[in-house]
Structures are given as structure tokens and as C-alpha cells.
Amino acid sequence: MNEKKMDEMLSRLGREKTEVPDFFSKGLADALNNLPELPAAIPPRKSPRWPYVAGAVAVTTLCVIGSGFVSPAMAQVLREVPLIGSVFEKTGDPVLKDMSERGLTSQPQKIATDKGVEMTITDVFYDGSRLAIGYKLKPQNNQPLKVSSDLMPLQWKIGVKETDQIQWIGDAKEVARDNGEYVGKIDLNFEIEEKSLENFTLQLDVEAIHGVAGNWKFILPISMEKTAKASTTFRPMVTKKWNGMTYTVERVTFSPATTQVIVKRTVSKEKMNDFYYIGYDEHMKRMSGGPSSGSAPKDEGNGMVTITDTLKFAAMQDIPKQITIEALIPHQLGSGSKADEKSRQSTFITVPLTEKK
Structure with missing residues (x-):
């Protein structure tokens, strides 16, 4: 409000x-008159x-x-009177709950109404790679929302005012509240060209809610102002050649929510979709991680292309002195046994973390 x-x-x-x-x-007067006197x-x-x-x-x-x-x-x-607390504290995501409690989220409180449903964008978290948008759904005239059989409760598309150089994958999850409302989050692994990385304007167009087509449009200013203060970025620029490919680790960012590694890969056009990475901390313990994705290929001539890969790993409590990236071909992963690990072909890229941004 x-x-x-x-x-x-x-x-x-x-x-x-x-x-x-x-x-x-x-x-009220009788209650006040009957109060005991203090000794x-x-x-x-x-x-x-x-x-x-x-x-x-x-x-x-x-x-x-x-x-x-x-x-x-x-x-x-x-x-x-709005609900006390962040939607991120109610969606079952411990990382977003922690980000909210640490004051690293914003609360735009943008509202759009269509087809008898009021949708409010309540919270936003962005750290340069993960973009999470918290929302609340409130039916009008006390009409309950249709329970959708779709895998995702929302259908949407996004754009950025400043550039069309964006890539994203994501999903939406929500929970029902006792009062007939729903709270949820749109969670995106988000990539944007570096010149617009820290500040941009997001156009979010929700086209269906619980299977009901409609029009809920939002303009959201997105900024890394809060998370940047709690993040550390290194630019190691370490290069390794292997199997006819060249890998350059350009950037490593440790944020409170994620660890992001940017790798530029130059390969033949035939091999540009054959990529897989495993990350290790300074003790060579495997880092847990989410999906990796690649940018559109840039033609380098002679049948070669350059692709920028974005690797996402879980946040680390302490910044290590170095990390190691293992690059390999997906079909060489095998069953994951020790025999497979010894026989598979891969290369290890040691990345010292000394050159900060």
C-alpha cells in the first residue's frame, strides 16, 4: 500500500x-477504576x-x-495492511530466505489485475546470475483460483529495455495460503551482456495464471547494488588448450547466493555443443552446482566458433585461494564409477584467485 x-x-x-x-x-472506565494502586x-x-x-x-x-x-x-x-515478512521467507527456499533476512532483496510492490486475479510482485533478488522474483496472487470477489494441472503455475515472457542480449532458463513454484491466496517465486538463471549486468529494466509479461490466459505486465528496475557489496569478483584470465579446444576462465564471482564462473570456449562448429564442466574447491572437493549454459556462438572463421559458457555452483562460505575446473565431453562421463573417472578424457584448469575486479 x-x-x-x-x-x-x-x-x-x-x-x-x-x-x-x-x-x-x-x-473501559470500570476496568481503569479497578486497577490496583501501587504501594x-x-x-x-x-x-x-x-x-x-x-x-x-x-x-x-x-x-x-x-x-x-x-x-x-x-x-x-x-x-x-500488507503481510509482514518477505514472500521469500514463505516459499521454502532456504537461500532466498537467508538473502531476505540479510536485507539483500528489494520490495517493488508492483500490482497488476486481470481476469479477477490481482498479482503483486513483492520481492526481487539479483546477484548477477540468479534472478528471483517473489509474487502474491489474490483472487477478487472471494473467488478461489483455479487449481492448475500445468507443471508451472505461471506462463510468462521477459525482456530487457537496455539490450536484447539476454539468455535465461527458469521455473515458478508457489504455495497456497489458508486465506485463498498464493505466494510463489519465479526463479531464473539469468545472463545478460556485461555492460548491463549491474543495472537494467526488466519487462515481465505474465500471460497465464493457473492455466487462465490474461495480461499481467510489470516493469521492474533490477540492480546489484545490495548484493554487489556482499560479492567478490576475480578476473583470472587463465587459458588452457585441450583436444583442439581453447578454454579461458575469464571471471569468477562469489555472491551470497551463488558461485559463478565464466568460461570462454573456442571450438570447431561440430563440437560446440559437446561441453561439460565439473568444479572443485581448493581441496579438490567437488562443488555442487546447477545448470551450465552457453551463449550464441561467435564465428571466428576456419570452421571455429567462440562460445561463452556460464557455470553456476552453490555459494561458498569462504572465498578459496583457488578453484579447479574440469572440462570434458558429455558422453565421456560414463556411470560415475572410479573406473570411469580414470578412463575418461578431460583437462583440469587450475584457477588462482588473486586478481580482483
Whole structure:
């Protein structure tokens, strides 16, 4: 709820003449008159005032709600007070919950309504590679939302005002609340050209909610301002040639939510889709990770192309002195046994982390 709307509601509340019933006034007066007196021998303690003020507000609120004479304006105000806490704290994602608690998310509170459904974008998290958008769905006129049989509750498309050089994969998950509303998140592995990496304007067009086609459009300013302060980026520029391919590790970023590695790969056109990576920490312990993706190929001539691969791994508690990237061909992975690991062909790229951005 914006400040203007709140001001209008409070102003309307102040103009209304709501009479307090006699039974309530008399009951309140009797309760005050029957309070026990403090013994004169006990000096009053010096305590902070705010807890008493908060307690008075809480008692007043209970009296107003429980008395049965709430004015229409006050009832509207109470209905429209937003939920306390972040949607990210309610969707079951521990990483996003932690990001919210650490103050690394923004709360745009953008609203669009169509087909009897109000959709609010409540939270956004972005660290340069992961873009998560929290939302709330509220049916109008107390009509329950249709339970969708689709794998994803939303269908959407996105664009960026500043550039068309973006790639993304993602999904949406949500949970139902007891009041008939839904809260959820759109979670994207997001890539954008570097000049627009830190700040851009996202156009989010939701085209269906729970299988019902409609039009819910949002313009969202996206920024790394909060997460950049908690992130560290290195530019190692380490190059390794193997099996007719050239790998260059250009950038490694440690954010509170992810570890991102950017690898530029020059290969023949026939091999450009044959790529797989495994990451290891400084103790050669395998790093857990999500999907890797490659950019559109850039033609280098002589049958060669250059592709920028984005590797996503889990966040690391401490920044290591180095990491190691194993590059291999997917069909050489085998069953994952120790015999397969010894026989498969791959190359290891040691990446010292000394040159910060």
C-alpha cells in the first residue's frame, strides 16, 4: 500500500463519526477504576517507554477489533495492511530466505489485475546470475483460483529495455495460503551482456495464471547494488588448450547466493555443443552446482566458433585461494564409477584467485 492511499484512508477514517457504544465506554472506565494502586513505598522503576507504547497499541487494537464496532474505513485499512515478512521467507527456499533476512532483496510492490486475479510482485533478488522474483496472487470477489494441472503455475515472457542480449532458463513454484491466496517465486538463471549486468529494466509479461490466459505486465528496475557489496569478483584470465579446444576462465564471482564462473570456449562448429564442466574447491572437493549454459556462438572463421559458457555452483562460505575446473565431453562421463573417472578424457584448469575486479 503506497503512502498516498494510506493517507486517504486515514483521512476518511478521521472524518467518519463513529459512536462508541455505552457498554464499551462503561466497561473501559470500570476496568481503569479497578486497577490496583501501587504501594507508596516502592519507587517507580525507570524503564524504556517504547515497550509500554507498543503494549498500549496492541491492547487498543484488540479492543477495536473485538468490540464489533469497527468503522468501514478502519476495516478497509486493516484489510489492506500488507503481510509482514518477505514472500521469500514463505516459499521454502532456504537461500532466498537467508538473502531476505540479510536485507539483500528489494520490495517493488508492483500490482497488476486481470481476469479477477490481482498479482503483486513483492520481492526481487539479483546477484548477477540468479534472478528471483517473489509474487502474491489474490483472487477478487472471494473467488478461489483455479487449481492448475500445468507443471508451472505461471506462463510468462521477459525482456530487457537496455539490450536484447539476454539468455535465461527458469521455473515458478508457489504455495497456497489458508486465506485463498498464493505466494510463489519465479526463479531464473539469468545472463545478460556485461555492460548491463549491474543495472537494467526488466519487462515481465505474465500471460497465464493457473492455466487462465490474461495480461499481467510489470516493469521492474533490477540492480546489484545490495548484493554487489556482499560479492567478490576475480578476473583470472587463465587459458588452457585441450583436444583442439581453447578454454579461458575469464571471471569468477562469489555472491551470497551463488558461485559463478565464466568460461570462454573456442571450438570447431561440430563440437560446440559437446561441453561439460565439473568444479572443485581448493581441496579438490567437488562443488555442487546447477545448470551450465552457453551463449550464441561467435564465428571466428576456419570452421571455429567462440562460445561463452556460464557455470553456476552453490555459494561458498569462504572465498578459496583457488578453484579447479574440469572440462570434458558429455558422453565421456560414463556411470560415475572410479573406473570411469580414470578412463575418461578431460583437462583440469587450475584457477588462482588473486586478481580482483
